[in-house]
Amino acid sequence: xxxxxxxxxxxxxxxxxxxxxxxxxxxxxxxxxxxxxxxxxxxxxxxxxxxxxxxxxxxxxxxxxxxxxxxxxxxxxxxxxxxxxxxxxxxxxxxxxxxxxxxxxxxxxxxxxxxxxxxxxxxxxxxxxxxxxxxxxxxxxxxxxxxxxxxxxxxxxxxxxxxxxxxxxxxxxxxxxxxxxxxxxxxxxxxxxxxxxxxxxxxxxxxxxxxxxxxxxxxxxxxxxxxxxxxxxxxxxxxxxxxxxxxxxxxxxxxxxxxxxxxxxxxxxxxxxxxxxxxxxxxxxxxxxxxxxxxxxxxxxxxxxxxxxxxxxxxxxxxxxxxxxxxxxxxx
Amino acid sequence: xxxxxxxxxxxxxxxxxxxxxxxxxxxxxxxxxxxxxxxxxxxxxxxxxxxxxxxxxxxxxxxxxxxxxxxxxxxxxxxxxxxxxxxxxxxxxxxxxxxxxxxxxxxxxxxxxxxxxxxxxxxxxxxxxxxxxxxxxxxxxxxxxxxxxxxxxxxxxxxxxxxxxxxxxxxxxxxxxxxxxxxxxxxxxxxxxxxxxxxxxxxxxxxxxxxxxxxxxxxxxxxxxxxxxxxxxxxxxxxxxxxxxxxxxxxxxxxxxxxxxxxxxxxxxxxxxxxxxxxxxxxxxxxxxxxxxxxxxxxxxxxxxxxxxxxxxxxxxxxxxxxxxxxxxxxxxxxxxxxxxxxxxxxxxxxxxxxxxxxxxxxxxxxxxxxxxxxxxxxxxxxxxxxxxxxxxxxxxxxxxxxxxxxxxxxxxxxxxxxxxxxxxxxxxxxxxxxxxxxxxxxxxxxxxxxxxxxxxxxxxxxxxxxxxxxxxxxxxxxxxxxxxxxxxxxx
Numbered sequence: 001x002x003x004x005x006x007x008x009x010x011x012x013x014x015x016x017x018x019x020x021x022x023x024x025x026x027x028x029x030x031x032x033x034x035x036x037x038x039x040x041x042x043x044x045x046x047x048x049x050x051x052x053x054x055x056x057x058x059x060x061x062x063x064x065x066x067x068x069x070x071x072x073x074x075x076x077x078x079x080x081x082x083x084x085x086x087x088x089x090x091x092x093x094x095x096x097x098x099x100x101x102x103x104x105x106x107x108x109x110x111x112x113x114x115x116x117x118x119x120x121x122x123x124x125x126x127x128x129x130x131x132x133x134x135x136x137x138x139x140x141x142x143x144x145x146x147x148x149x150x151x152x153x154x155x156x157x158x159x160x161x162x163x164x165x166x167x168x169x170x171x172x173x174x175x176x177x178x179x180x181x182x183x184x185x186x187x188x189x190x191x192x193x194x195x196x197x198x199x200x201x202x203x204x205x206x207x208x209x210x211x212x213x214x215x216x217x218x219x220x221x222x223x224x225x226x227x228x229x230x231x232x233x234x235x236x237x238x239x240x241x242x243x244x245x246x247x248x249x250x251x252x253x254x255x256x257x258x259x260x261x262x263x264x265x266x267x268x269x270x271x272x273x274x275x276x277x278x279x280x281x282x283x284x285x286x287x288x289x290x291x292x293x294x295x296x297x298x299x300x301x302x303x304x305x306x307x308x309x310x311x312x313x314x315x316x317x318x319x320x321x322x323x324x325x326x327x328x329x330x331x332x
Numbered sequence: 333x334x335x336x337x338x339x340x341x342x343x344x345x346x347x348x349x350x351x352x353x354x355x356x357x358x359x360x361x362x363x364x365x366x367x368x369x370x371x372x373x374x375x376x377x378x379x380x381x382x383x384x385x386x387x388x389x390x391x392x393x394x395x396x397x398x399x400x401x402x403x404x405x406x407x408x409x410x411x412x413x414x415x416x417x418x419x420x421x422x423x424x425x426x427x428x429x430x431x432x433x434x435x436x437x438x439x440x441x442x443x444x445x446x447x448x449x450x451x452x453x454x455x456x457x458x459x460x461x462x463x464x465x466x467x468x469x470x471x472x473x474x475x476x477x478x479x480x481x482x483x484x485x486x487x488x489x490x491x492x493x494x495x496x497x498x499x500x501x502x503x504x505x506x507x508x509x510x511x512x513x514x515x516x517x518x519x520x521x522x523x524x525x526x527x528x529x530x531x532x533x534x535x536x537x538x539x540x541x542x543x544x545x546x547x548x549x550x551x552x553x554x555x556x557x558x559x560x561x562x563x564x565x566x567x568x569x570x571x572x573x574x575x576x577x578x579x580x581x582x583x584x585x586x587x588x589x590x591x592x593x594x595x596x597x598x599x600x601x602x603x604x605x606x607x608x609x610x611x612x613x614x615x616x617x618x619x620x621x622x623x624x625x626x627x628x629x630x631x632x633x634x635x636x637x638x639x640x641x642x643x644x645x646x647x648x649x650x651x652x653x654x655x656x657x658x659x660x661x662x663x664x665x666x667x668x669x670x671x672x673x674x675x676x677x678x679x680x681x682x683x684x685x686x687x688x689x690x691x692x693x694x695x696x697x698x699x700x701x702x703x704x705x706x707x708x709x710x711x712x713x714x715x716x717x718x719x720x721x722x723x724x725x726x727x728x729x730x731x732x733x734x735x736x737x738x739x740x741x742x743x744x745x746x747x748x749x750x751x752x753x754x755x756x757x758x759x760x761x762x763x764x765x766x767x768x769x770x771x772x773x774x775x776x777x778x779x780x781x782x783x784x785x786x787x788x789x790x791x792x793x794x795x796x797x798x799x800x801x802x803x804x805x806x807x808x809x810x811x812x813x814x815x816x817x818x819x820x821x822x823x824x
Contacts, residue, residue, distance in 0.1 A: 052448035055403065059440045065410050066433035073425015073503075080414025080421075081753040087411055088764045095771060098404035099778075102397055106782045149418070149755040295426040296496070296505040306434055314441045321445050324453065 028177015030124025082150025364533025539719025
C-alpha cells in the first residue's frame, strides 16, 4: 500500500465523517418536524433552522461517493452494485427529503403541507437508518466472489447487527438534531428538545452496549485490532456520556459538539476496522484491499492536489454561511 | 436470467435513459434560469428599479423549485454508475471518477451553499452582495456542466489514457489530465449544452409570460420578462447553431457512424451530397426506401462547400468490423439506431431555427414603442406553446449524442454489454425502474402544478415569504418563523 492510497482511504473516511456530523443534525431536525414540533409555527422554525444548510451538507455524501469512484473504483463498484436495493432506498429517501423542503412551502391545504412534512420526517429517518445498515454490513463481511461482486442473500443485508447499526446511527442523528434545535431555537422547542434528550440518552447507552457486543460477535475487529477498537468504542461512550451530562446541566454547545462527534467516531470505528481492506468478504481471500482497489498513482496524486486547492475555500465559505445564520429562530 | 424477456442489460439501459432524460429536463432549465435571474438581479442593482427586483424574485421562485428537483435527480446519476454499471466503474474509475469528484468539490458545494445564502438573505445584505450570491450559484451550476461533460467527452472520444491490465482485468488509466480537459469534444459539448440551457430558460420565461399577457394582467412585467429572456434566447439560438455546425465537422471525422445516422445514409453519397428532409429506412436490409431531398445541402453542411461525399453506414460498418473484430469478435453490431438519430437530429436542428425566428419576431414586436406583441394574440399562443420545445430539443440532442455512440459505452474501448453490473438481478432492476418511474411522474406533476400556480399568482403575490400563493396561511402564521421569510432575522 502506497502512502497515497492510505491518504485517500483516510480522506474518504473523513468525508463520510464530516457528512454524518453535518447532515446528521439535518436528519435529526427532519425527524423532529413531526416528533418534536407541536404546531405549524414550530415546524416552520425547525425547517427554517436547517433551510440554508442542508443542501450544502448533503454535498459531502456526493463528494464522498465521487471521491470513492475516483480513488477506489473497485470499491465504489462493489459497494454500490452489492447493496443495490439498499442504495435504491437511500436514493428514494434523499429524493423525497430534498423536494419536501421546497414543496411543503408551496402547498395550499393543510393535508398537502402535512404530507410533505411527513415525507420529510420519514425520509430523514430512513436515510441514516439505511446508511447505518449498509456500513455495518460492509464491515461485517459479505459473500464476495473473486471478481469482487457481492452475491448476497436477504440475511446478509438484514440481520441483527445491521438493524442495530441502523437504529444506532438514526438515534445518534436524532439526538444530534435535538442538540442542534437547542442551539438554534428559542422558547418551548428549545426546552422540549432538552427534555427529549434527557429521556433518550439512557436509551442510547443501552444501544451502545448492544452494538459493542454485536461488533464482537459479527466482526473481526476485536481479534484483529482489539486495542484501537476498544479505545474508539470507549470514546463513543464517553462522548455520549458527556453529551448527556451537558444536556442535564444545560450546556448547549458542549452537548451539540460531543453528541455530534459520536457520529464521526462511529465512522472512525468502522474505517479502522476495515483497514487495510475496503470490503470485507466472508471468504477472507476475496476481501477487497486498499492496495488492489485504487486508481493509478497519477490520478491519486492529481486528486490530492485538486482537493488541497479547493477544500479550504469550500470550508471557508461554508463556515461563513453558518456564521451568517448564527441567530436563534423563534416560534411563537 | 430474465423476467418477461427483459435482460439486465436492457433494463439498465432503459433506466439510464429514463433517469438522465428526466434529470436533464431540470438541469438545463436550472442552469439557464439561474443565469437569467442573475441578469435580472444585476439589472436591479444597476438601475435600482423595483420591477427588476420583482422579476428576480418571481422567476427566482421557479428557479428554486427546478433546482431542488435537479439536485435530487442528480444524486441518482452518481449512484447509478456503481449500482448498474459496476464493470464500467471498475474500468473507468481512474478517469471518470476524477471529474465527478471535482464536480462535487468545485461546483456542487459552491452552488448549494450560495443558493442557501441567496434564498434567505434578501434584506440582510446590500443588493450588490446579494446579487453576487446568485452569480456564484449560477457559476457553480455552469462549472458542474464543465466537469460532467469532461467525463462524457472522454466516453465519446477517449484521450489522455492508457490501457492497463491488472489481475487479468483491463482498465483505463489516466496519463494526462491536461488532455482529458483539453478534449476538443468537451469544448464543443460544453457551449452546446450551455446555449441549450439558456434557450430552455429563455423560452420557458417568454412562453409563460406570453400566456399571462393573454390573460391581460401585469402587462409591463411580462413584457419586460419577454424582452430579457428573448435577448438571451436569440444569442443562444445563434450560438447553439454555430457550435452545432462546428460539432458536425468534428463528428464526421471522429464518429462517422453517428453522423451517417443523423443524415440517414446507408450508402456513401455522390460528390454532390443532397440533404434528406424526411426519409424511410429499412433497418434490416440497411437501405433507404424513400426520401425527400434538397440537392447540395448535405455537402454544404458537412464541408461548407457544394461538393464532397459523405460516407454511409454500410461501408462504415465494414470498416469498423475490420478495425475492431480482432479485439471484440465478429458478432458486434456497429449500426447505431438510425431512425432515432435521423429524426432526433432534425427535431433538434429545426427547434433551433424555430427559436431564432420566434426570438427575432418577439423582440421586434415587443419594442418599447409598439404594442404589437399584445395585439398579435396568435403569436402569443405560438410563443406560449414554444415553452415545451426546449425540453424536447434537449432530449433529442442527447439521443443523438448517446445513442450515436452505440455499441460503445467508451468509444472503441468498452462495449455497453460489457459495462453492466453482472450480478444485479433482473428483479431488482425492474423494481428500481418502477420506483424511479413513479417518483418522476409524481415530481414532474408537482413541478408543473406548482410552477403553474406561481405563474397564475403572478408578481403581485408576496414573493419574499415563499408562501406567495398562500395568503390565508400568512395571517395565522407569524412571519418571523416562516423558513423562507426575509423578516425572520429581525425578530430576536
